[in-house]
Amino acid sequence: MNTQLSIDLSSPIPPFEQIRSQLASMISIGALSPGARLSPVRALAADLGVATGTVARAYKELEAAGLVESRRRSGTVVRASSSNSTSSAAAQREVSEAIEELLLSSRRAGFGSETILALLRARLQQEKWQ
The missing domain is CATH 1.10.287 (Helix Hairpins)
Known part of the structure; x- marks a missing residue:
């Protein structure tokens, strides 16, 4: 995944929410298409300078919202949406x-x-x- 995620550590918005909302927006506008792999939790956490639990929580919330799914071999991927016309x-x-x-x-x-x-x-x- 080649994204332009950024975290503002001085923001009152928690880092996990900043990650979640940016990824959700990218998915909703098609910048991340169905089947696209998200960065592994550890790699994205290192890139953003946050704890792995922060990224894991963002991914978990995206999965709960039905935007991504975790796959054993391919990691976390963007789900296909039947509502995208x-x-x-x-x-x-x-x-x-x-x-x-x-x-x-x-x-x-x-x-x-x-x-x-x-x-x-x-x-x-x-x-x-x-």
């Missing part, structure tokens, strides 16, 4: 591109991750009441 994949790509643009413009403005998340949460909260 072509139109759904296209919509996910479109949203992913919009998110990428949001991140780029936010970074250019000098906003950190927490500020970006706070702005997005505030906007979603407004939408909830409309």
Whole structure:
């Protein structure tokens, strides 16, 4: 697996959740396709500078959500999803591109991750009441 995972150890979001959410997003937008192997727990933990239990917990939660499955010989792989239609994949790509643009413009403005998340949460909260 060649991913661009990153962990912010100063974030209030636990490292296992950062790993889980990044991998779940990659799976949902098709950046990790069905059958793709995830890095072994030890290797990913070493790459990210976290404990193996942290990565194992993220993988366990992804498996509980039905996004990945553990196989004895091939390790942890992305599961095929029956709900992924072509139109759904296209919509996910479109949203992913919009998110990428949001991140780029936010970074250019000098906003950190927490500020970006706070702005997005505030906007979603407004939408909830409309």
